[in-house]
Amino acid sequence: MGSVNGLINAQGKQPLLSFGVISDVQYADIPDGRSFLGVPRYYRHSILVLQRAVKKWNCQKAKFVMNFGDIIDGFCPKDQSLDAVMKMVKEFDNFNGPVYHMIGNHCLYNLPREKLLPLLRIHSHDGHAYYDFSPIPEYRFVILDAYDISAIGWPKDHPKTMKALKFLSEKNPNSDKNSPDGLVDLDRRFLMFNGAVGKEQLEWLDHVLLEATRSNQKVVVCCHLPLDPGASSREALLWNYDEVMNVIHRSDCVKVCLAGHDHKGGHSVDAHGIHHRVFEAALECPPGTDAFGCIDVFDDRLLLSGSGRMKSTEMIFSR
């Protein structure tokens, strides 16, 4: 039996494939700082975490890499945003294989979608950032656009911005729409730095899952914002995580949902047996420490081997 980072692998079996994961790198060429809640953030060090991750993924012969969003930080000086994103994409491109990016709130604080998506090589229609791919016949990966309905990233007069602002004004009475003060339990997610999956994207998701079921494929759903309260702070959840999960629960093909944004990380198994794994942030690694991982994919489980602060997790499918 093999052992990776303290976990016994699936009966010593060879994985069908392995892929690299990292989230919330939030690089900026600025001194160390803190989150709104006082957690230390190491803006210059996070690029070193990424460099070590790429080196390891190359050694591990990962088939592809997934970046779970927030490639640069909102505090990056705005005249440096473009160069900073290009610099980080170049670091990712030192990986010997395809890299799939997601957008996060910090990406959108820096650049509008029309500039950001080509840089991240997200080729979707009408400025949307959702897509899917199938690296092997047995599996499909679905990447959601968590800021489809959002007050950040679209032009100020765009119908989606209007819709998001109206939604926030109904759900969050605070003048600072990033403040959860007075919001109770799950309502604490109704914050400006979050967003929702719109109707068209929900229909697209439903269609992709139907096709995957027909093709007997297992599905891994990836999203910058977490989709299960068991794995995340209330404040980090997708506004309409419940609607997305209703679509997901209609079929049996989704086995695991992966996310970023909630920097401390988390893991849960929902009432339908789907694993939810939220990744620990690269940004919050004190100098010399890491947070990235490599996931081995088997027919009955995913096995995350974490480096440094990213905890290793075995995700055995229950159905």
Ligand SMILES: Nc1ccn([C@@H]2O[C@H](COP(=O)(O)OP(=O)(O)OC[C@H](O)CO)[C@@H](O)[C@H]2O)c(=O)n1
């Ligand atoms: N005016 C505000 C702004 C934020 N908060 C709370 O602070 C937490 C995180 O905010 P921030 O660090 O700016 O957001 P990030 O996108 O970098 O990180 C996402 C978090 O990890 C999500 O958990 C959050 O709890 C806010 O509600 C606030 O109270 N008031």
